[in-house]
Amino acid sequence: MSAEGSLKTDLTVYVGILVLAGVQIFMAYHSPGVVRMLVIAAIQAFLAVMFFMHLRDEKSTLKLALIPATLFVLVMMNMVWADSFRLIQFRAFPK
Amino acid sequence: MTEANLSMEHGAGVMEERPFAIPSKKLVMWLFIISDACTFGAMLFAYGYVRNAAPDWPHHFETASIINVAIMTFILVTSSLTMLIGTRAAHAGDKAGAIRFTFITVALGLVFAALHLREWASMIHEGATLFQNPWGAPLFGASFFGITGLHLAHVISGAIALTVVALGYKRGRYNADDIEIWSLYWHFVDLVWMFVVPMVYLLNVAQ
Numbered sequence: 001m002s003a004e005g006s007l008k009t010d011l012t013v014y015v016g017i018l019v020l021a022g023v024q025i026f027m028a029y030h031s032p033g034v035v036r037m038l039v040i041a042a043i044q045a046f047l048a049v050m051f052f053m054h055l056r057d058e059k060s061t062l063k064l065a066l067i068p069a070t071l072f073v074l075v076m077m078n079m080v081w082a083d084s085f086r087l088i089q090f091r092a093f094p095k
Numbered sequence: 096m097t098e099a100n101l102s103m104e105h106g107a108g109v110m111e112e113r114p115f116a117i118p119s120k121k122l123v124m125w126l127f128i129i130s131d132a133c134t135f136g137a138m139l140f141a142y143g144y145v146r147n148a149a150p151d152w153p154h155h156f157e158t159a160s161i162i163n164v165a166i167m168t169f170i171l172v173t174s175s176l177t178m179l180i181g182t183r184a185a186h187a188g189d190k191a192g193a194i195r196f197t198f199i200t201v202a203l204g205l206v207f208a209a210l211h212l213r214e215w216a217s218m219i220h221e222g223a224t225l226f227q228n229p230w231g232a233p234l235f236g237a238s239f240f241g242i243t244g245l246h247l248a249h250v251i252s253g254a255i256a257l258t259v260v261a262l263g264y265k266r267g268r269y270n271a272d273d274i275e276i277w278s279l280y281w282h283f284v285d286l287v288w289m290f291v292v293p294m295v296y297l298l299n300v301a302q
Contacts, residue, residue, distance in 0.1 A: 010176060010179045010180075011176070014173075014175070014176045017172050017289075018168075018169065018172055021165070021168050021169075021292070022165075024293055024297055025161060025297065027297070028293075028296075028297035029300065032297065032298055032300070034143075037293035037294075037297060038290070038293065040293070041289045041290045041292075041293050044286075044289040045289055045290070048286045049282075049286065052179060052282040053279050053282045058115070058116075058117065059115055059116050059117075061114050062115040062116075062117065062122075062125070066129055070132055070133065073133050074133070074136045078140075080140055080141075080143075080144045081143075081144075081147070083144070084143070084144045084145075084147040084148045085147065085148075
């Protein structure tokens, strides 16, 4: 752990993550939407990785080794949606 | 560096500089975390798939459940903060403070697990199992218990690991780096919960 950052920064990020969680709960009752919910979750995750896990203090080589590969795998998983939408309409694969 | 040097010398002085400038143990933890992120990612994508494809997906979670989830979120995020304080104390040489805050983190993790198990018990009492539930699509139970169960297993195993590391740190077997490395795992467990809450709970609120 590097010396960068402080307890004040940690507390700010902590409060920020909790506020975002509160916003999500508010949205669940007033304007639920999967994309909006996941964008907020992604912001929370970014804050947690960069400030709680201190990835921002690490060398850029580590960031480059970890982040693009993980995002690539997660983005490629999005291929399932087309089939998921097909299922709800009960349409067979085109012949 | 010549081949002769590589074959003859074993001292750290002649070795190539570490590309990431972190201890090997920390790199291994990061690699574990990204592989685990892909595991949870796959489970959440599978959950999204079946939820999207099921016309009668249950919107089961009442306000009491959401309040419980809000409390659980508060506890887990707070446990990340206490883990951060414990890690800072360990690096500052404050051994007692590091151990105290690590055990506070463990206690918060166990409270989280207890609240989660109470919720499970309530749902099981209402008739939800892995294979059926009274509210709609049968896969609801399998995906709910699968995802939250995997997360709960991470919380419990994290609490056990932090206890072992804190006790080892107290006896001098482990050092501040070990506390920091396991704090990464704990923050990751917190991070995963940030995706589980909206996907599994908030998008299925009973309106």
